Amino acid sequence: MTLRKITSRQSTRIFVALGTTLRTIALGATALATTAGLVGCNSTSSGPAPITVDISSVGFSLPVNSQTPVVANVNNDKAMGGVTWSCTPASTCGTFSPTTTVSGASSIYTAPAFVSASGAVAIIATSVTNSTISSSDSGISITAATLADGNYVFSLSGFDYFHNVPYRVAGVFTVSAGIITAGEQDFVDFHEELSDDITAGATACTATTSPIVSCLTTTSDGNLQIILVTGDANLGVTVGGVNGVETLDGTVYPLNTGKAAITEYDASASGSGLLETQNGGFTSGTAPGPASYAFAIGGLDQQTKNGLPFVMGGVINVDGVAGTGTISGAGSVFDANDNFSGTTYQNHDFLNTSVVSPADAFGRVTFTLNSPVFPELILAGYVVSANKIQLVESADTFAGTLGGTAFTQTVPSGGFTAANSAATYVLGMQGADTSYFVQSASQLTLASAGTVSGFLDFSDFTATQPKSPDPVTAPAYTVDPTGRVTIAGLTDGTVVDYNLQLYLDGNGDALAITLDDSDAMSGTGYMQSGTAGAYAASDFAGAYTMSTTGWDLNEKGEFDAVGPIAADGSSSYFGFSDVNWLLNYTTLPPLQVSNDAVLGTFTANPNGIFSGTVIGLDLTTCTAFTSTAPGCTHDAFNYYLIDATGDNITIETDGLQLTIGDISQQ
Numbered sequence: 001m002t003l004r005k006i007t008s009r010q011s012t013r014i015f016v017a018l019g020t021t022l023r024t025i026a027l028g029a030t031a032l033a034t035t036a037g038l039v040g041c042n043s044t045s046s047g048p049a050p051i052t053v054d055i056s057s058v059g060f061s062l063p064v065n066s067q068t069p070v071v072a073n074v075n076n077d078k079a080m081g082g083v084t085w086s087c088t089p090a091s092t093c094g095t096f097s098p099t100t101t102v103s104g105a106s107s108i109y110t111a112p113a114f115v116s117a118s119g120a121v122a123i124i125a126t127s128v129t130n131s132t133i134s135s136s137d138s139g140i141s142i143t144a145a146t147l148a149d150g151n152y153v154f155s156l157s158g159f160d161y162f163h164n165v166p167y168r169v170a171g172v173f174t175v176s177a178g179i180i181t182a183g184e185q186d187f188v189d190f191h192e193e194l195s196d197d198i199t200a201g202a203t204a205c206t207a208t209t210s211p212i213v214s215c216l217t218t219t220s221d222g223n224l225q226i227i228l229v230t231g232d233a234n235l236g237v238t239v240g241g242v243n244g245v246e247t248l249d250g251t252v253y254p255l256n257t258g259k260a261a262i263t264e265y266d267a268s269a270s271g272s273g274l275l276e277t278q279n280g281g282f283t284s285g286t287a288p289g290p291a292s293y294a295f296a297i298g299g300l301d302q303q304t305k306n307g308l309p310f311v312m313g314g315v316i317n318v319d320g321v322a323g324t325g326t327i328s329g330a331g332s333v334f335d336a337n338d339n340f341s342g343t344t345y346q347n348h349d350f351l352n353t354s355v356v357s358p359a360d361a362f363g364r365v366t367f368t369l370n371s372p373v374f375p376e377l378i379l380a381g382y383v384v385s386a387n388k389i390q391l392v393e394s395a396d397t398f399a400g401t402l403g404g405t406a407f408t409q410t411v412p413s414g415g416f417t418a419a420n421s422a423a424t425y426v427l428g429m430q431g432a433d434t435s436y437f438v439q440s441a442s443q444l445t446l447a448s449a450g451t452v453s454g455f456l457d458f459s460d461f462t463a464t465q466p467k468s469p470d471p472v473t474a475p476a477y478t479v480d481p482t483g484r485v486t487i488a489g490l491t492d493g494t495v496v497d498y499n500l501q502l503y504l505d506g507n508g509d510a511l512a513i514t515l516d517d518s519d520a521m522s523g524t525g526y527m528q529s530g531t532a533g534a535y536a537a538s539d540f541a542g543a544y545t546m547s548t549t550g551w552d553l554n555e556k557g558e559f560d561a562v563g564p565i566a567a568d569g570s571s572s573y574f575g576f577s578d579v580n581w582l583l584n585y586t587t588l589p590p591l592q593v594s595n596d597a598v599l600g601t602f603t604a605n606p607n608g609i610f611s612g613t614v615i616g617l618d619l620t621t622c623t624a625f626t627s628t629a630p631g632c633t634h635d636a637f638n639y640y641l642i643d644a645t646g647d648n649i650t651i652e653t654d655g656l657q658l659t660i661g662d663i664s665q666q
Contacts (some may be wrong), residue, residue, distance in 0.1 A: 052133070070096075071104065115142050168299060170382050184196065185545065245656065254665050266592075314332070348373055379464075422447055458496045561582075
């Protein structure tokens with residue numbers, strides 16, 4: 001076979017075989033054909049193939065906040081521009097990361113934080129090279145979150161409408177195949193100290209099922225609805241002849257499907273709290289420990305003392321032989337504020353007659369705490385995990401109305417010191433002062449040198465200090481080896497002057513109380529993460545759960561609201577909440593408002609304290625408060641960021657009402 005060299009006009013050299021069948025060889029824009037003994041030109045052109053986009057399907061339904069990879073293949077795109085991701089209905093359909101991908105690469109689609117009232121969602125992939133070409137996966141239903149099988153610990157604090165007093169409740173229930181199969185709880189107010197079993201439920205039920213039973217359902221906006229039945233006529237409401245019915249609405253956290261913010265959502269009371277998966281941490285029939293627990297509780301003292309504000313915090317050291325629950329008093333300490341008693345009950349020990357009981361099958365224990373200054377106090381504790389216990393006062397001689405939290409301590413080698421405790425903590429507290437209710441949010445930096453700096457917002461019905469984060473100072477702070485931190489004389493230079501006690505668990509949590517002669521508050525704090533001085537609006541982005549509690553301006557009653565929101569990482573967020581409000585706790589039953597629209601704004605500050613407004617949580621400045629006529633004013637709020645993922649403690653700062661809460665992803 002003879003090879004002949006052929007050179008094109010562009011001097012591109014190729015070799016063709018002569019005496020073979022017809023060949024067409026592309027040389028740039030030139031086509032050459034050859035047959036035996038003849039070379040000729042014979043070209044045709046049909047144009048480039050059109051660009052097409054093929055999108056993967058994610059199925060017919062996705063749970064709220066779920067994350068799913070989506071992929072689009074782009075065909076015939078010589079520019080290799082890939083696709084841009086979007087969805088409808090705009091602003092309420094979810095987000096993508098990244099928003100642009102090359103052909104065949106995946107983007108993570110995060111479903112919206114709430115069930116959209118506008119119907120199904122469509123996911124769209126649009127060609128970057130030619131924006132007129134796209135492909136979509138439509139008709140995707142966003143479904144409400146559900147609870148997986150397991151045990152769930154719940155706790156609430158609020159105001160009991162029927163008895164017109166604060167209440168606390170904690171308990172646990174079991175979910176199996178979507179059915180509540182068992183449980184127990186402890187409830188306390190000034191009229192009742194109740195321990196009840198939660199009855200088993202049925203395959204399916206709603207609030208109108210007759211006879212009503214314990215069950216799980218969902219609301220129209222995708223929130224959980226949990227109906228617990230105890231049969232106890234002294235709590236909850238009576239439905240269809242069934243006593244002791246408590247209804248809880250809850251919003252599951254976007255990054256923790258085993259945790260939900262909850263509110264009591266019935267005519268008996270309004271309260272707020274948490275629902276958390278029980279992750280072990282106990283052995284039935286065995287007392288916890290040896291271990292030490294940082295704790296804080298709050299509420300009211302004995303009814304015989306007119307039910308005055310009371311808070312207590314400290315460290316309980318269960319130091320006996322494993323399984324015995326013995327509390328010798330060594331390594332234990334507590335502080336208490338009884339009706340604005342200041343430092344009168346500061347730095348006391350528990351007596352060696354104190355003890356913690358063996359756990360029952362649901363992880364319920366009792367801490368019997370004896371001291372030289374108060375009657376015997378018994379706290380029922382429901383174990384959430386090896387690190388956390390929810391506390392509520394049980395039947396005892398103290399006869400108060402108290403509840404709170406205990407964290408298992410991880411004690412540094414050699415004990416806690418200023419060096420290993422130095423950090424910035426974000427705190428949220430509430431309680432009572434001489435003008436009734438009071439709330440506070442703060443960002444406090446404990447330096448290793450023993451100094452304190454930071455910012456604080458304080459709100460009651462009479463405060464007149466500037467409604468902005470006030471710089472705070474304190475002479476110094478001290479740390480006991482037990483993790484008890486004392487900050488005396490913390491002040492903002494105006495009306496706030498705290499004697500603050502913190503109780504560290506060594507894992508980033510800080511429980512808190514105040515020891516003042518004009519207020520008694522308790523609460524929880526978290527070690528702030530992220531880069532100090534470098535917080536940005538982009539940190540507050542994505543899906544969150546909002547949970548708030550407060551009291552209206554006219555002092556008519558408590559309100560509590562939970563719901564999902566979505567923040568844009570720039571300046572605003574939008575969502576819905578289920579609100580329970582004691583319209584007038586002396587004359588009118590609570591009002592339940594579902595699917596109430598909430599719209600918030602925020603302006604970033606590098607120090608991690610953002611400012612903004614909220615529409616949809618105001619209860620006293622509207623002539624009508626319904627799902628179609630939500631809160632009417634732009635209430636002022638500050639957001640104290642806990643981390644660089646936008647989790648924060650939020651507090652109202654305008655004096656229109658008292659509101660404090662948290663906005664969190666997990």
